[in-house]
Amino acid sequence: MADSVRWGILATGGIAATFTADLVDLPDAEVVAVASRTEASAKAFAERFGIPRAYGDWASLAMDEDIDVVYVATPHASHRAAAGLCLESGRNVLCEKAFTLNAREAEELVGLAREHGRFLMEAMWTYCNPLVRRLKAMVEDGAIGEVRTVQADFGLSGPFPPDHRLRDPRQGGGALLDLGVYPVSFAQLLLGEPSDVVARAVLSKEGVDLQTGALLSWESGAIASLHCSIVGGTPVRASVTGSRGRIDIPDGFFHPDRFVLHRDGREPEEFAADPAHGPRTTLKHEAREVMRALRAGETESPLVPLDGSLAVMRTLDAIRERIGVRYPAEG
Incomplete structure (x- = not known):
């Protein structure tokens, strides 16, 4: 992995803005793309934070191979769909809390991460x-x-x-x-x-x-x-x-x-x-933990283990x- 970890941001709400503001302040993090359900929202967010690529759909972000990890910041009712799409496309994922709508959806996400050998972590910053x-x-x-x-x-x-x-x-x-x-x-x-x-x-x-x-x-x-x-x-x-x-x-x-x-x-x-x-x-502590784990080749964090989230x-x-x-x- 390069010196900088390349992040994609999926969603453009308040928590996405807070996390992105912290990310751009980290010298070893680079925010390279953002996606929203609408192109206008994605472009406005990209302009706000100086992000080079803006997508008006989730799939384009998920398929972007220039991204090391995607931060999923949608409401939790959409976590299964958004994070699942990214994992199936080969992206690593940091997914906001609550992890999913229910335990069944959480088990499905963990199963996808382990099937595809991708990193997955709940964004439990605590x-x-x-x-x-x-x-x-x-x-x-x-x-x-x-x-x-x-x-x-x-x-x-x-x-x-x-x-x-x-x-x-x-x-x-x-x-x-x-x-x-x-x-x-x-x-x-x-x-x-x-x-x-x-x-x-x-x-x-x-x-x-x-x-x-x-x-x-x-x-x-x-x-x-x-x-x-x-x-x-x-x-x-x-x-x-x-x-x-x-x-x-x-x-x-x-x-x-x-x-x-x-x-x-x-x-x-x-x-x-x-x-x-x-x-x-x-929110920098959780971002640093994700980047540490990715550089170490880990597929989950010992601080926020998947079994604990389940x-x-x-x-x-x-x-x-x-x-x-x-x-x-x-x-």
């Missing part, structure tokens, strides 16, 4: 965050003893009108797949896939969840209490309690700038993000089953 990686290592090293509880929340105040993407069942709307994926992924980063799932929700008239609470449990005796909402802003905090202490992330747990370690009989210790790693909102999708499926949410695309 897992690539240096401070979250440090927290995980401390928990695994026994800093707070055996994990007993995980608490995490993510809520937006809205209000979102009925025609908004977050309220649209056809686009996989609702709090769970957009926001709840973060608390679930955080809990499973530390504890793995739960053995039991209990959930309750308030549904909209369109049939998507406005807010959902989930209680996950593990055979070890650990429990996670998780919440997501699109009708009320929450602190977006997380806490991990163990048999000998606790770690608190006071705000923005999925991209923290600090956390506090409380250990029995000791003064609290604060751990802050290294300023050299950039602002807490940067496990999160199974949990999200289980929560949706408990709360009675099913999307039109699922039949």
Whole structure:
């Protein structure tokens, strides 16, 4: 692979713009093409970021052999189609979260990646965050003893009108797949896939969840209490309690700038993000991990393993089953 990794961007919405802005700031990344459903949107995006090629359809991007990896930034209801097209065309893929609409679609994508020998990773930037990686290592090293509880929340105040993407069942709307994926992924980063799932929700008239609470449990005796909402802003905090202490992330747990370690009989210790790693909102960490893996010839990342993404999708499926949410695309 050349010194610069050549990226294609599939979709032109807000998250695509944020990621592309971070990419163009990396000296070893080159954004060479962008695709949208319309040529006008693709050209406008290309002009904004100085991208040489703009396509008005996904297939042209997928077939572009001058691309090393495609970043799929469509709404998650389109992830299976967009990422699948790229994998079948021989492209490597970084796919936004939630990974897909359901576990079945996720399994199909993983199967395609392994069949074609292509790299595939869910864009779970939390897992690539240096401070979250440090927290995980401390928990695994026994800093707070055996994990007993995980608490995490993510809520937006809205209000979102009925025609908004977050309220649209056809686009996989609702709090769970957009926001709840973060608390679930955080809990499973530390504890793995739960053995039991209990959930309750308030549904909209369109049939998507406005807010959902989930209680996950593990055979070890650990429990996670998780919440997501699109009708009320929450602190977006997380806490991990163990048999000998606790770690608190006071705000923005999925991209923290600090956390506090409380250990029995000791003064609290604060751990802050290294300023050299950039602002807490940067998506550069996941981009760097993709490029590292590609250069190493890896087809998946050890930081965001495919089996872990599949496990999160199974949990999200289980929560949706408990709360009675099913999307039109699922039949």
